[in-house]
Amino acid sequence: xxxxxxxxxxxxxxxxxxxxxxxxxSSSVSVYLFWYVQYPNQGLxxxxxxxxxxTLVKGINGFEAEFNKSQTSFHLxxxxxxxxxxxxxxxxxxxxxxxKIIFGSGTRLSIRP
Amino acid sequence: xxEVAQSPRYKITEKSQAVAFWCDPISGHATLYWYRQIxxxxxxxxxxxxxxxxxxxxxxxxxxxxxxxxxxVDSTLKIQPAELGDSAMYLCASSLTSGDAxxxxxxxxxxxxxxx
Numbered sequence: 577x578x579x580x581x582x583x584x585x586x587x588x589x590x591x592x593x594x595x596x597x598x599x600x601x602s603s604s605v606s607v608y609l610f611w612y613v614q615y616p617n618q619g620l621x622x623x624x625x626x627x628x629x630x631t632l633v634k635g636i637n638g639f640e641a642e643f644n645k646s647q648t649s650f651h652l653x654x655x656x657x658x659x660x661x662x663x664x665x666x667x668x669x670x671x672x673x674x675x676k677i678i679f680g681s682g683t684r685l686s687i688r689p
Numbered sequence: 690x691x692e693v694a695q696s697p698r699y700k701i702t703e704k705s706q707a708v709a710f711w712c713d714p715i716s717g718h719a720t721l722y723w724y725r726q727i728x729x730x731x732x733x734x735x736x737x738x739x740x741x742x743x744x745x746x747x748x749x750x751x752x753x754x755x756x757x758x759x760x761x762v763d764s765t766l767k768i769q770p771a772e773l774g775d776s777a778m779y780l781c782a783s784s785l786t787s788g789d790a791x792x793x794x795x796x797x798x799x800x801x802x803x804x805x
Binding site: 675677 | 693698720729730731732733734737744745780782793794796797798799801
């Protein structure tokens with residue numbers, strides 16, 4: 577069965593510093609990959625998705641992610657974070673032959689002024 | 690902008706009581722999902738509907754949980770009786786269809802359940 581591992585449960589960074597949130601998934605022939613953001617007491621919002629094509633995916637709020645098939649990774653990056661980026665970030669994977677999305681356990685991003 | 694509506698936003702109940710959550714998906718969305726998100730974890734799919742039919746309820750604890758979408762529009766998730774371990778955020782999501790990855794799942798704000 578498909579699984580997702582987010583290695584860091586919490587990532588503290590200073591404002592305007594770069595950040596990388598790590599995500600690894602179990603291998604599959606063909607997968608779709610997603611990053612979602614969840615602000616306190618709210619639902620999830622899609623940041624970006626990889627379906628096919630270019631391995632570098634750009635999303636909303638200045639975030640981007642790179643699909644690496646050989647390392648089965650889909651790390652999320654932002655060159656300069658803002659206080660408003662404080663939230664929980666979830667990596668998710670879906671087999672292209674199925675409709676079920678499997679979520680990771682989340683990474684809490686905290687921004688220090 | 691169309692949104693997924695959920696109510697109530699917060700619910701506190703005592704164990705062994707019955708609780709119910711309501712979800713109204715974005716108009717025209719055929720697929721509706723109920724997720725449970727335990728504190729510190731990612732969402733886990735409980736049940737998926739395609740119109741009024743259940744597509745996947747493999748992770749739904751059927752001895753105490755039930756879900757329905759009678760007219761293929763809004764949906765209700767019920768727990769009876771509630772247990773302490775049911776304390777979690779219950780998220781509803783909808784998408785145009787389920788078979789195409791391009792159909793994004795849109796999430797509602799969730800119902801936070803606390804069982805005392």
